[in-house]
Amino acid sequence: MTEPVTVRLAEGTIRGLRREDHHSFQGIPYAAAPVGERRWRAPAPVEPWSGVRDATRPGPPAPQTAQAFDAAASVDEDCLTLNVTVPAAPRTGRPVLVWLHGGGGTNGTAAGYDPRRLAVTGDVVVVAPNFRLGALGWFGHPGLDGSGTFGLQDQQAALRWVQREIPRFGGDPANVTLVGESHGALTVAAHLTAPGSAGLFHRAVLQSVFGMLGPTPAHLFMPGLPALPPMWSPVAELERLGAAVAIEQGWVEPGSDPGAALAQLRRVPVADLLPVSGAFIRPAFGGGVLPESPADALAAGRFQRMPLLLGTTRDEARFFAGLAGNPVTAESYPQLVAEAFGDAADEVAARYALGSFATPSVAWARVSTDRAWARPFWELARLLAAHTETWLYEFADEEAPVLFPGFPSGAQHGSELAYQFDLPGGPVLPAAQQELAERMNRYWTAFARHGDPAVPGLPDWPGAGHVHSLAPGRIGGVDYVTEHSLDFWARMP
DSSP, X not given: OOEEEEEEOSSOEEEEEEOSSEEEEEEEESSOXXXXXXXXXXXXXXXXXXXXXXXXXXXXXXXXXXXXXBOOOBOOOOOOEEEEEEESSOOSSEEEEEEEOOSTTTOOOGGGOBOHHHHHHHTOEEEEEOOOOHHHHSOOOTTOTTTTOHHHHHHHHHHHHHHHHGGGGXXXXXXXXXXXXXXXXXXXXXHHHOGGGTTSOSEEEEESOOSSSSOBOTTSSSTTOOOBOOSOEEHHHHHHHHHHHHHHTTSSOTTOOHHHHHHHHTTSOHHHHGGGGGGOOSOEESSSSSOXXXXXXXXXXXXOOOOEEEEEETTTTHHHHHHHOSOOOTTHHHHHHHHHHGGGHHHHHHHTOGGGSSSHHHHHHHHHIIIIIXXXXXXXXXXXXXXXXXXXXXXXXXXXXXXXXXXXXXXXXXXXXXXXXXXTTOOOOOHHHHHHHHHHHHHHHHHHHHSSOOOTTSOOOOOTTOEEEEOTTOOEEOOHHHHTTHHHHTTOO
């Protein structure tokens, strides 16, 4: 059954679709199109419309080029729209989940995640915005107000829209949970410390956040990549980078004053900007939107106090080892270890001996997972738990759907998403995994409802340092420190 359903918003009426168990509204504008002179500016209000606006199809993705991990592509800057999914049964005061997609800061779209099961299982309203990415979302340049924070400002505008409009969909604006995965989780961390985000959400979920607290040694994010700085950029550093890239690409005349340079940059075709998006993925701090590095603010307890849920997947780095395309070999493994760990290389090589793993690529993925994902996660979890109630998990289904044929994927980065959402063209989960998916969504929505993931009939999820392992038929505590050799990594670079 599919039939139209309308909702009256402050700016005008929208028409979505009523389906058997839920209502779907897509492509709702929450801010004006950031085009022309609005490129690289704070999001502006939406102009009201007359008549009934169609909301049965998603808006365009933020400008991006297709990648091996995400086929979406777009050059349409008119991307500041969101989707709302609501259980069909009429009700008011439902908890609200706002979903911030991942994609490395350059890719992704709200339409890539169908939240019907999440909404219906947990009786919650799910809001999923698109926001500016890459060279349009995180770019900086001298004289540019808000350098490196435009994606963050878009998300704040979406959260303000939720505060104004979500009661019209039966949601409770006083019970909003902000959920992000990967780069989306990084921005959730930023919102915890950003003054303009205060009061716009009341609980937070961070799934597989990367590079939060410090640098990452060479090759650990992906074999072949150099050491990476923390995922936060001082605004002055970002503006120097933006100015250098603009001159190098021929977009700006050397010697132009900042005003003239920005006028030239706003005329550059979107397709010409996208090839440099990978250089602009780090939110910038030191300005009004993000005054200090979230790493420093979180460590010092300078963040919004609220219940937090955070976790990782058991085999995070297998995704990136598979994505790299060049298998690690028995010959290259010692070189990677040496370049990553210097004087500590022998200890790491002994601890992660090749003979203990199926292949050298799997061995390197375990080194990378433990050092670049598990150690920072554990450090972050302890910092946050010192100030607020914090719940921890590890997604651990070793039989999760394979993303890269020929590579043993395990519970790799992003593998939990197929359990929380229906992914377009995604896998059909076997019965045992469907049961895990349903249980995970019950945990997540219980947390959204009460600030505590406890669910009657499901295994107990204690707090206070407990890490809840999530796998088919195996839900319960895991010794995360031992599993990921964290005592060893505590004394390593």
